Amino acid sequence: MLSNKVSLKELKKKGKNTSIYGSRYVSEPIPKFEIPEEGMPSKAAYQLISDELNLDGNPNLNLASFVTTWMEDEADMLISQTNGKNFVDNDEYPQTQIIQNRVINMLARLFNAPHNCEFVGTSTIGSSEAIMLGILAHKWTWRENRKAKCADCSKPNIVMGADVHVVWEKFAKYFDVELRMVPMEENEYTLTADNVKEHIDENTIAVGVVLGTTFTGQIDQIQEINDLLEDVKDEKGWDIPIHVDGASGAFVIPFLDPDFEWDFRLSHVRSINVSGHKYGLVYPGVGWLIFKDKKFLSDDLVFEVNYLGGIIPTFNLNFSKGSSMIIAQYYNLLRLGKEGYSNIMNNLMETTTYLAETLENTGYFKLLDEELSLPILAIKLTDKVEKIDALGNLDVFEISRKLRGRGWLVPAYTLPHNSQKTAVLRIVIKENFTRDMADLLVNDIKNIFKTHEEVSTEDLDKKNPSINIF
Numbered sequence: 001m002l003s004n005k006v007s008l009k010e011l012k013k014k015g016k017n018t019s020i021y022g023s024r025y026v027s028e029p030i031p032k033f034e035i036p037e038e039g040m041p042s043k044a045a046y047q048l049i050s051d052e053l054n055l056d057g058n059p060n061l062n063l064a065s066f067v068t069t070w071m072e073d074e075a076d077m078l079i080s081q082t083n084g085k086n087f088v089d090n091d092e093y094p095q096t097q098i099i100q101n102r103v104i105n106m107l108a109r110l111f112n113a114p115h116n117c118e119f120v121g122t123s124t125i126g127s128s129e130a131i132m133l134g135i136l137a138h139k140w141t142w143r144e145n146r147k148a149k150c151a152d153c154s155k156p157n158i159v160m161g162a163d164v165h166v167v168w169e170k171f172a173k174y175f176d177v178e179l180r181m182v183p184m185e186e187n188e189y190t191l192t193a194d195n196v197k198e199h200i201d202e203n204t205i206a207v208g209v210v211l212g213t214t215f216t217g218q219i220d221q222i223q224e225i226n227d228l229l230e231d232v233k234d235e236k237g238w239d240i241p242i243h244v245d246g247a248s249g250a251f252v253i254p255f256l257d258p259d260f261e262w263d264f265r266l267s268h269v270r271s272i273n274v275s276g277h278k279y280g281l282v283y284p285g286v287g288w289l290i291f292k293d294k295k296f297l298s299d300d301l302v303f304e305v306n307y308l309g310g311i312i313p314t315f316n317l318n319f320s321k322g323s324s325m326i327i328a329q330y331y332n333l334l335r336l337g338k339e340g341y342s343n344i345m346n347n348l349m350e351t352t353t354y355l356a357e358t359l360e361n362t363g364y365f366k367l368l369d370e371e372l373s374l375p376i377l378a379i380k381l382t383d384k385v386e387k388i389d390a391l392g393n394l395d396v397f398e399i400s401r402k403l404r405g406r407g408w409l410v411p412a413y414t415l416p417h418n419s420q421k422t423a424v425l426r427i428v429i430k431e432n433f434t435r436d437m438a439d440l441l442v443n444d445i446k447n448i449f450k451t452h453e454e455v456s457t458e459d460l461d462k463k464n465p466s467i468n469i470f
């Protein structure tokens, strides 16, 4: 027995002629706090980490995130071929830079940049970086204009709705700009022109509007806000730009509804961001920022570096970043074309509408907004649920928790100020969420209600046992 143990130890030490699971690495604690003195074979390191990652949720069932979880094999090949290229090394990888510029060209035209303007843009890590850079540029332009008039430029402010993503608040804090955030109302979850009118003044560096809010997928009143800013410019001379946060919507609306005017066709829309890694259908992290005209991006913000060989202009918060997602974005644009993106977006909307109807038909859910603009569903519980005693403690948070038990990741949350009384479940429909998956999800949701009703009735029965009189 003992000799067998010793020889097993020896065998493990040698680590030869056995699979990873027969090696010593699986029976020892994994290093967590200190870099180990000695390394381990690549297969062992791979297996240990890969096994731990099984504890993560399944990205394909992640209906919480907007971020792409599936790409074609050819895209995967290009991504792994280009993983080692630092995008900032423009001089060494000039073709990658050229490809980035081609994507910027395509997006600027998709967003209807006027022919008489010289658009400029950059790739970013995501929409967050793009928004920060876009608004920063507007802060600079506002300050330069104020300085030229010898006016006070110590109190810049930015106006937006409470429906914005947290990055807008971050911008205001990080870059020292007064945040004028318009609260929402019950049943009114987007920014309106009337709201904007009350909050702007000569120190407003920009108005932020959202094409597909993170909370509900709805669209702010972009055209009406543009009309208002045109009037304000005529009446008061304040030339206030709009930055459109098209993180999700700017890759959806141009394909679903090209005639809907939200982009550079509107006079005050001067910059737009979009996440390539959302409905651009690329893995994380790539985003895009496009200015309608280079005059809206002060030269002062573009740095030139010479230590990579050549003179390289950079306008980014980060210096180094991967090239692979930029290449993957170009792959999608070539591979899908406008037709492919339109087909995918239409399929997404069909699945979204189907899921919405099916959920509403259960009688348990109500859409926050019957008009669906993007493949995003925000649903709340109906009054019926509150009236059924047995379902009394089944709220959206509990449903979200229970769905997790089946692997589905569906977030529940309350809406922003002043509509925080409303709690919703949000389902983001992505490319690989098929009709079949929608049916499976609905089935699991129905089962939650069924089980809950049964258990609650059992509880009631226990509390009030019926008296058998015979």
Ligand SMILES: Cc1ncc(COP(=O)(O)O)c(C=O)c1O
Residues within 6 Å of the ligand: 066, 125, 126, 127, 128, 129, 164, 165, 167, 210, 212, 213, 214, 245, 247, 248, 275, 287
């Ligand atoms: C409307 C909106 N803006 C900005 C962001 C931030 O985008 P990213 O994750 O690409 O930085 C998001 C993310 O969900 C979003 O929904």
